[in-house]
Amino acid sequence: MVKSGAIPYHFAMAQSNPAETLSSLAALCWLLEAGADEAIGETPANRFRTPAVSPAMVQPERASAHPSIAQHEPALPTQPAGQSDQIGHAMKLAAACNTLVELKAALEGFDGCALKQHATRTVFADGTPERRILIIGEAPGREEDLAGLPFVGRAGKLLDRMLASIGLDRKSSVYITNVLNWRPPNNRDPTPEEAAACLPFLRRHIELVNPRLMVLIGAVAIRHVMGRREGIMRLRGTWLEYYVNGHMIPVMPILHPAYLLRRPADKKLAWRDLQAIAAKIHALQLLEPGATRE
Ligand code: URA
Numbered sequence: 520m521v522k523s524g525a526i527p528y529h530f531a532m533a534q535s536n537p538a539e540t541l542s543s544l545a546a547l548c549w550l551l552e553a554g555a556d557e558a559i560g561e562t563p564a565n566r567f568r569t570p571a572v573s574p575a576m577v578q579p580e581r582a583s584a585h586p587s588i589a590q591h592e593p594a595l596p597t598q599p600a601g602q603s604d605q606i607g608h609a610m611k612l613a614a615a616c617n618t619l620v621e622l623k624a625a626l627e628g629f630d631g632c633a634l635k636q637h638a639t640r641t642v643f644a645d646g647t648p649e650r651r652i653l654i655i656g657e658a659p660g661r662e663e664d665l666a667g668l669p670f671v672g673r674a675g676k677l678l679d680r681m682l683a684s685i686g687l688d689r690k691s692s693v694y695i696t697n698v699l700n701w702r703p704p705n706n707r708d709p710t711p712e713e714a715a716a717c718l719p720f721l722r723r724h725i726e727l728v729n730p731r732l733m734v735l736i737g738a739v740a741i742r743h744v745m746g747r748r749e750g751i752m753r754l755r756g757t758w759l760e761y762y763v764n765g766h767m768i769p770v771m772p773i774l775h776p777a778y779l780l781r782r783p784a785d786k787k788l789a790w791r792d793l794q795a796i797a798a799k800i801h802a803l804q805l806l807e808p809g810a811t812r813e
Contacts, residue, residue: 602712602715602716604631605631605632605716606631606715606716606718606719608629608631609629609631609716609717609718609719609720610719612625612628612629612719612720613625613719613720613722613723614719614723616723616727617727618727619644619648619724619727619728622643622720622723622724622727623641623643623644625720626641626643626700626720627641627643629716629720631716632699632700632701632713632716632717633712633713633716634699634700634701634702634703634704634709634713635701637701637702637704638659638664638701638702639664639665639667639702640664640665640666640667641667641700641701642659642663642664642667642668642669642697642700642701642702643667643696643700644669644694644695644696644724645668645669645670645671645689645694645695645696646689646690646692646693646694646695647689647690647691647692647693647694648694648727648728650691650692650693650694650805650806650810651694651728651729651730651731651732651805651810652687652692652693652694652730652731652732652733652734652800652805653693653694653695653696653725653728653730653732653733653734654678654693654694654695654696654733654734654736655695655696655697655698655721655733655734655735655736655740655744656669656670656695656696656697656698656736656737656740656775657697657698657699657709657736657737657739657740657775658697658698658699658701658702658703658706658709658739659697659699659700659701659702660672660674660702660706661702661706662675663675663697663702664701664702669695669696669697670689670695670776673777673780674775674776674777674780675776677776677779677780678695678736678776681776681789681793684790684793685793685794685796685797685800686797686806687800692806693734694728694730696721696724697740698714698717698718698721698739698740698743698744699713699714699717700717700720701717708739709739714739714743718743721743721744725744725761725763726763726764729763729764730763730768731768731803731805731810732768732769732770732771732796732799732800732803732805733761733768733769733770733771734770734771734772734773734796735770735771735772735773736772736773736774736775736776737751737773737774737775737777737778738750738751738775740772741754741772744761744770745759745761745770745772747759751772751774751775751778754772755772755773755774755788755792756771756772756773756788756791756792756795757771757772758770758771758795758799759771759772769799771792771795771796771799772792773789773792773793773796774788774789774792
């Protein structure tokens with residue numbers, strides 16, 4: 520929430536300089552992804568500005584010529600500016616892609632997510648986008664990193680069995696991707712910065728698939744795709760709404776198969792959610808022969 524009357528710095532900048540709109544929105548996205556959804560100061564502070572020359576190196580006469588910068592703005596770490604640049608770059612790259620093939624190539628050429636340095640492969644997607652049933656998980660693990668495909672390890676095998684239980688399979692009826700396209704070291708949770716660098720690609724991925732139904736696997740996917748911070752136990756089994764190209768897409772959050780491997784007793788909850796997904800697919804006639812997109 521932003522207090523009324525307080526115009527976020529980057530919106531003000533965007534209005535006075537349209538050329539900055541894209542990077543301003545990217546910076547705002549990054550702030551939201553980082554969890555900063557409330558303005559708490561009356562006066563906006565530009566925390567992204569990086570002095571071109573460090574204050575320690577500024578000549579005294581030059582410093583006094585720009586008192587507003589030299590005296591009131593502390594030296595800021597360069598990382599956030601670099602980060603917002605990377606998000607802006609990711610947004611431009613993703614927006615320029617008109618096919619999934621182009622998007623995959625753009626991701627493979629993008630070096631703005633730190634996770635890529637440690638990863639073996641870029642993990643893009645698997646399955647059949649034509650059916651427009653989109654499944655989004657969290658991030659590749661070890662097996663996925665080696666194979667370059669999502670959900671091929673133990674959790675992936677359970678996911679395949681879960682899908683099979685309602686007549687779905689990845690080769691002919693669903694399309695699977697992740698929020699993160701590179702494996703976080705030791706399968707740790709992705710940082711907000713890592714997720715933010717991948718999100719422009721994910722959003723474009725969703726637009727290009729243009730799904731008629733989405734399934735979000737686990738809390739990380741729900742947080743980053745829907746911006747919802749409630750626990751997975753609260754949201755699972757509840758239909759949510761996501762808008763793509765002006766159309767509402769029903770979204771079902773489900774328990775992560777990796778969690779179900781640890782807590783098999785909760786498979787009954789997953790089964791209920793799978794039944795709800797199957798009923799929706801039937802109601803929307805998504806597996807009817809004519810439903811396949813050209
Ligand atoms: N877990 C995920 O969320 N995604 C994968 O691709 C593999 C495991």
